[in-house]
Amino acid sequence: MYTDIEELFAQHEIRPTANRLIIARALSEASHPLSLSDLVQKIPSIDKSGIFRTLTVFRQQHLVHVLEDGSDGVKYELCHGHSDKSGRDDDMHVHFYCEECHQTYCLEETPIPLVTTPEGFLTKSVNYMMKGICPKCKKR
Template structure:
């Protein structure tokens, strides 16, 4: 959980001007237990319309403040990137797990993404490592 000052600092570290709406969106993502879809963010933040949330997420993505995760279904989810700059390298990449029963996406932070050696000529920008199965809550 981040307070308002920490949200502002994170935005500045990523080269983004802190505005009231952007701070609210960063705080909502920071407080979330799991990566969130645009619709979930919309319902959580009733004071900002869908286009405002989407514009902020697009800006956050351009400045490497959010990870965009294909959730294993047919949607996209967003999570706050904990790297400390707007450079292309994210220092917090981790595995995600998609539950095929409850359709939630979980961050599995203690499982590193394996190194990928691409053939010569390919330039890697990001990796989306998604495991699918049944989460512990749905197994019980």
């Protein structure tokens, strides 16, 4: 959990409004990446469109990582690192999607491997998602 959300906002040049603070705290306190639906359920005081607009600002300012894990939508997690002008974050890591429980896990100790692209290609984002069965489901 990231404790100083307002400092994080300042680093990402985001104006701290009440709704933005609530949404960022919900993402910070989560043990796994959250979908828009997850956030709507967690924060009934803010409507879906308000949450979506806030996530859009967070995405534009590189405050969230946006993950496509194959679960018919995207999930968001708070970016605790810094990003340079190209949008490259220094806290990028591998994610694991369990095909049994449909949970997405952050494997923060597993860095994304360096992959080079051929000349002429410009990489804008990288989403390194592994899929399989998590340890909890494997034991069942």
